[in-house]
Amino acid sequence: MPASSAEVLAMPGRRSLWPPLAAFALLGLAALLLSVTLGSASLSPGDVWAVMRGEGSPLARTLILELRVPRALSAFATGGLLAMAGALMQVLLRNPLADPYVLGLSGGASVGALAAMLAGLGGAVISGSAFAGAFLSTLLVFGLAHGTGSWTPSRLLLTGVVVAAGWGAVITLMLAISPAERLPGMLYWLMGDLSYARSPWPPLALLLLICLLLAPLGRSLNVLARGPLQAAALGINVRPLEWTIYLTASVLTAMAVTTAGSIGFVGLVVPHMLRLVLGNDQRLILPACALAGGILLVLADTLARTLIAPEQLPVGVITALLGVPTFLFLLYRSR
């Protein structure tokens, strides 16, 4: 950077990226630690530290290393993926109501997952089937929105919304004809449930990879958010950038949905919350989304596991119950 960072900091309206990101990273670690210690059997941070050093009782080792750490990391990754996908969709469609699911991707994934459950299959098949459904839905919307005429974000949005409505009907139909004993599992999946999460590493690796890949695109996204013509006049190849955003957001969402079902609200609200607090610089908002979305989902999942332990609540319910009042408060306070 040619100017000293102090000079940039002193300028009105400009901020350095690192202090907020560092703060979110610390909060994220705290949330993960909290999530690992809380549960049907509570552990002290000392117990956790002992296990991390390779000591501790076998029971604590199993509990932490095989159950809670993978689940907390899955929650973190899923929340981060959803929040980033939401932020990208909002920039792509220049519509504040856009979320990762607005283009029908979660509907496709849900149909895939429910079909696998209806067939009595479990585990990896549900995940794979959900991913296939998400992929199919993305291709469908991509192809239909491309069509024969000109392509615009509003056309993409309409195509996505209609495809989503179609998936919604299929989901309702599947729920209506499914045997009663399978219904709770299906409903939990639809509301989002991290007990389906398998290994946390694929979503975490994807989150990190996309953060790095998007880092050099941040300023281009800022310009695109000013509108496509203005962006083109300022030297941006609008169409390739828009398709890159769409495909990236689709991959992020597909991975999140495959990991934990369709958890609502995180993708819509986290980017908005951060914009209200941090401004609208995508270079800051996107990595901040990855961290803050992760934090929100880790906390929500911890509550979902502990509120009525040993029973579990669907985490999507908690994200909405936490997110709605926080968001309304920030909106009320904003200028």
Next chain:
Amino acid sequence: MNRLEISELVVDVPGRRDGRPLSLSVEPGQVWGVLGPNGAGKTTLLHTLAGLRAPRAGEIRLDGRPLATLKRRQVAQHLGLVFQERQDGFPATVLETALIGRHPYLSPWRMEGGEDLRLAQAALERLDVAHLADRLVSTLSGGERQRVAIATVLTQAPALWLADEPTNHLDLHHQTEVMALLAEQAAEGRAVMMCLHDLNLASRWCDHLLLLYPDGEACWGPSDALLVPAALERLYGQRLATAEIGGAPVFVPVR
């Protein structure tokens, strides 16, 4: 060096047959005014010259190189466009909006530095909107937004300005200020082409004119030759009275 050469250009105005092909050259130091009634294709022409849409025929050369072969980023380093319509994107402050004018010059990994901020703030001061730097653009009046849009292009500092009705929404004083700014840009060796609806601004500030008729006809040349009542009355289908104030003709519509 910063010439915009237009040869045998037919602009793609939807629903209109090919008009007269345009062949002209916008040279450094010149201020071109594009006049014509609503729907004559003024905005379409500017967007075509900026490379935002393809022409139906003909070629545009920027600094001797065909526009179609240049990367968008290279184009943006030479050519700036003031849009007629504001596209309301996401909320952004006035300073952030002006700063995106630096986008074409910065590598993907670089943050805007002190020099970029200085340029943006100087541009905001020049357009008399520096006191609004922290305001959201969406909260400004139409005229203030217009000045922020021009400040963004001033931050971009192109050698070639394309301005689509740059005086839109502006009060009399700021209309004059903006025209003076554009004339000053030309005097410093840049080139300016702008669409205007105000004949008197055109006669006061433009040294060359391009008249676009609704049927696709066109004529162009030095202002003196084209600022004759007969040509202008045919252009707008409107009778005009002419007077002379301070050595420049003034046109007033009459019934």
